[in-house]
Amino acid sequence: MSAAANAEGARRTRLTPEREGELYTAVRDLLREVGYDALTMDAVAARSRSSKATLYRQWQSKPRLVAAALRHQRPPLNRFDTGSLRGDLHELARRMGEAKKDVAVMQAVAPAAHKNKDLAEALHEALIQPELEVLQSMLDRAVARGEAEAGAPAHEFFPHMVTGALMARPLIERCEADATYLKRYLDAVVLPVLVRN
């Protein structure tokens, strides 16, 4: 855990995890109802029976509060190590396929993230960066074990392949990217281009 994350943890000690969860639920409900632009800290305070002072003390800004609320319902992949790249990819498929996908709340935030740089940064830090780190450590271990070749051209696109697999299926096949589909995709596309030939 970074020094910044520790400091953040210390600032939050006054809220119980239950209370924090209730607050995040209120934020996500409001996002679905009114969208990001119309969501106010006043409305969050009223809905969650807290004070604006508490909200600002804990999260500093609306973008950071919203990013934390989205992260809370989709906790970052914890690191895991099955001992092989194939095993790690299958475990990744299982975890990502089973993760709850709240499309409505992400769609409520997306237009604002496109216009608002602070929000885009907070979302990237809360949702994307932790998953990039998990994928990078998976690839590093595969290289250390000699399964994958260091610096192979496809490696920089590992996160793009995984993220793309999740996003493309609803558009193309009009159904969710479940664990079975992800495992087939990772076996057919991702494993072959990552491993040493």
Add this chain to the structure above:
Amino acid sequence: MSAAANAEGARRTRLTPEREGELYTAVRDLLREVGYDALTMDAVAARSRSSKATLYRQWQSKPRLVAAALRHQRPPLNRFDTGSLRGDLHELARRMGEAKKDVAVMQAVAPAAHKNKDLAEALHEALIQPELEVLQSMLDRAVARGEAEAGAPAHEFFPHMVTGALMARPLIERCEADATYLKRYLDAVVLPVLVRN
């Protein structure tokens, strides 16, 4: 061109292409301003100085009108044939990288498409299906030339790889999927898994 597309063309002969373009622009402007749910055929008629009767005669329904308006600004990839899979992929990267990406209007429609089956179907038919056909014909030619092996496991994911590459970069790198990035991705990931080893 299919029989359905011919019939559609015949129904539209009363509008000049310029007039049709103005109508589509009005639809897209309204989508950005009020979103899909609040967009009414009355508002489109007023904004485009046409009548609701004209709109319904030409497009039958709001989902079909909206799908046509989105398709108009992003015409489907025309088929092309450079004579090799590598050449076709590079041409694909160039065309997709240079295509105008109106993120705001797509984001205005996405939440409604998630809830509204008629809209989802109209969008799939207008925007996704034509591109799937272009990709399939590209792959069929590669198989016919012996560059790719018929039935290889990665083939069914060709559209997912291409769509995913477009969608993943803004999330991960926070910049658009331009032609240079797409060419690198297609060379590093897509070409190797499609071709015969």
